[in-house]
Amino acid sequence: MRKQRQGASDAGLSKQRVVIEAIRLADCEGVDGLSMRRLAGALGAGAMSLYYYVANKEELLDAMIDVVFEEIELPPEGTDWQSAMRRRAVSARQVLARHPWAIGLMESRTSPGPANLRHREAVTACLRRAGFPVLMATHANWLLDSYVYGFALQEASLPFDTADELANMTEDVFLPQLPPDEFPYLNESAAALVAAGCDPAEEFIFGLDLILAALDPLRASA
Amino acid sequence: MRKQRQGASDAGLSKQRVVIEAIRLADCEGVDGLSMRRLAGALGAGAMSLYYYVANKEELLDAMIDVVFEEIELPPEGTDWQSAMRRRAVSARQVLARHPWAIGLMESRTSPGPANLRHREAVTACLRRAGFPVLMATHANWLLDSYVYGFALQEASLPFDTADELANMTEDVFLPQLPPDEFPYLNESAAALVAAGCDPAEEFIFGLDLILAALDPLRASA
DNA sequence: TTGACTATCGTACAGCGTACGAGCATAGTA
């Protein structure tokens, strides 16, 4: 049967609905707050019902990660390669900032899902068409992905979200931990950072454009 | 009393011994295999004894991360800035490859430990002394750390360790998942990668040197 | 009517982090 269940937002379970709700829960409560029982509860179902759609929690996490990859824009065709790669990298950062738990999950999950593969194919295609030799495209791929993931990881571990919070935290929490004679340079940096404000999106672009510019001459011309 | 306990390798507990053994366990069994009970067992102690040295598991994980940072070489003084940064980045990659669980833990732990702070101070000092203006040094720091962490993250999620395993896995696992008409570029890359071999250490150096070279002209000369 | 198949879930179990408090050895004090 496919009619009313007693839960609130209901229209029958499905793997998709389970995974989407799991992502919503992880976004709200963090990945540690995601348990099969809580997830089932949010879906108005019994805990064990989930196992009809998902073999175990590992598979659920894999599926969640792949949905995250689906959210990332593919590099658009029809522009120069740098614009295309910038576009997809910026999108990736945004998506990973929206789902901070995803980055921490990647270490433990080793087999890429279909969306992940499609993404990699599109990126590699873009680089190859731009004139990068095969192995150079691989290098570029590693380099760009490292930057994107690493940036997302650092951003996820920042304890603040806005420039204001940064200023407050710096004054109240960081500086007291940093005796100026032991950490003169960190004090200097903190002060400069508060004065200048700090937008992760801009910070991201700085490194990204630097990498893209440095990669450009490595194409086999065209 | 400070004499014999019934456990095997014993000479009294201490926070240091607890943390070190926790790292050993996480290295061997993965961070999921690290439970307070198992850790206590490995130390020949009762589970609750650990809580005399550690407020809770979170604090234990924080301490483990900080020990990992202690293992990373500081940028040596007395060489040019690029050599110094290369040295510490290579060391960081090695250490994170040795403790793959660490990278996945960083997302959730927001307050840096003392070894982490000392490390950041040393890196910032190196950049400032090399002539980078304050904000440029911050940019360089973000960029380099992003690359290091992101590379470590990708490396940790590789399901193989050696070039041989790569070749085997490619043939047996990856290529069957990659129909050539849907993934022509990934097939091409996989083939080239198997033919060329693939050493993560070399791969790492490629991107690292590219970044260092691109950063060099951003110093306020000297 | 029968049986297979799809979907849901209750119960139970082993293992988790840890609150609470009891227990013991030693050091200091009277």
Added chain:
DNA sequence: TACTATGCTCGTACGCTGTACGATAGTCAA
């Protein structure tokens, strides 16, 4: 010597986790 304080260890118990197993009920074909 007796008493107390302190440092350290740990047994028990509670509420949580993932999930194995089996029961249940609705649907459809024969």
